[in-house]
Amino acid sequence: MLGCHLGHNFQLTVAGGSYQEGLSSTLQGVPPGMLLTEQEIYGDLLLRKPGADELSSPRKEPDLPIIYAGLNAADTIENAGNKNHTNGTPLVILIPNLDRHFIHIKQYQDTNRTPRPGHASYASFVKYGPDDDAIGAGIFSGRYTSTIVAAGYVAKKILKQCGIEVFSYVKEIAGVRCPDVPYERALESTDRYKAMRHALDPFYQEVYVKGRITMDMRFLEKAAVMAQIEQEIDPIRDKAPQMSAAEVRDKYGVHAVVNCPDIDAGQAMVDACNRISAGGDSAGGLVEVVVLGAPVGLGEPVFNKLDAELGRMLGIGAVKGVEIGAGFAVKDMTGYQNNDQMRAVDGEVVFESNNAGGITGGLTTGQPIVARLAVKPTPTIDKPQKTIDKYTQENTQLAAITRRDPTIVARIWPVAENFTALIILDHLMMHYGYQALKARIK
Ligand SMILES: Cc1cc2nc3c(=O)[nH]c(=O)nc-3n(C[C@H](O)[C@H](O)[C@H](O)COP(=O)(O)O)c2cc1C
Ligand SMILES: C=C(O[C@@H]1CC(C(=O)O)=C[C@@H](OP(=O)(O)O)[C@H]1O)C(=O)O
8 A cells, every 4th residue: 555654844654444453653854852742642632532422433442642652761861851852763653443342343344245335445445455454444444544633743732832823623514504703712712622622531531640651651561551441441431520511611611522613503513413313324514724823935836835735635534625715615706806905014914804715826825824624424324325245246235333423524623633734844844944045045
């Protein structure tokens, strides 16, 4: 298989599959000198992991990461204080699969002759043959997106130190749309939503806050604890702090399930999705990603224009469209309506609108970068569907029996957020390098 690599300077290679031993992210280009912990990476992974709420698949993966390489194992000289700091070598993050039992493997074995319409299993069988990693769709499972979240967290941490903030939220599910809110408000709401999820996540509390896995442990010790945790998934989940939706709303000012900056819209999304999934079907929608604080000029013509690079998010399973700024709506505008008028105010350039989504000519303008991802409804549904037997070519029917997300939208925004961070950091490195070189030319 080819194609599991992203980035020019800040480079990510991913591996693994939904029912293999686990998944991994390998990052090259991480600068030395940054303290990095598994707890903080998990803080992002828990936002995407399955089994969290009524809109997500019942698979109870905790998605606990292990940093396997890329950190100093001890202070490099006595009292240097750089233990667990990045040291510039490739950073490897492992995410073991802990909720893959025989019963689930058997469900896939029983249905793997009959590919799920809308999923990858027909084309991947034809391409890779009978040894195709078809259990749970392997690397085609949405599960692989945990690797993007883990790696993108590192990119976001670096970007924050450069004054750049990347965040994402749910814009639409099942036709229910979140009204437009100012980006600063959407960022605050997303931060409060994350704080709520950290506080209520049983693994965050039991594993990290209570110190069951610490950065002082060796890899083999952490793996041994994970083997214990694999046997305790349900008891740990039972310890989750309980809070009603109303209490979440009062304390954090967010919806308890959907990261949407308008709480009422969030509830209407849940209701609409539940109505669809009660009939065995699934729902799609939109997520929006915003980047604040990016300098002017990120992006490289011609093939690496920043909008083209953001379009790489089509590589995320179920993402069928990536819009920048006004996106497809530009087709109905006149030039005067679409152009973002500019003024100079006290030496600063101010734009009166942002139809360009912060990018013209593939280069950032200094405005917020805005991208939206169209997410299709989950392929696995609980309705009989027409399919074929991929070994005999007979026509047949498939009824889903595997675990599935009623909608992918509510879980995909952390993937979009962290994927965007990987792209922005990659281009920031290119930009800084190019500008440094330019400054040396007399
Ligand atoms: C976070 C996430 C969760 C997903 N969950 C499911 C699921 O439960 N069932 C399913 O059939 N597809 C699910 N998918 C979608 C499939 O991975 C995707 O549709 C499939 O790989 C085919 O790729 P394509 O939709 O890009 O053509 C999920 C995707 C993501 C990103
Ligand atoms: C495991 C995850 O989501 C899975 C994505 C997925 C699919 O077909 O994409 C189908 C389901 O897989 P399984 O049948 O193995 O439970 C989801 O649970 C995950 O995102 O971590």
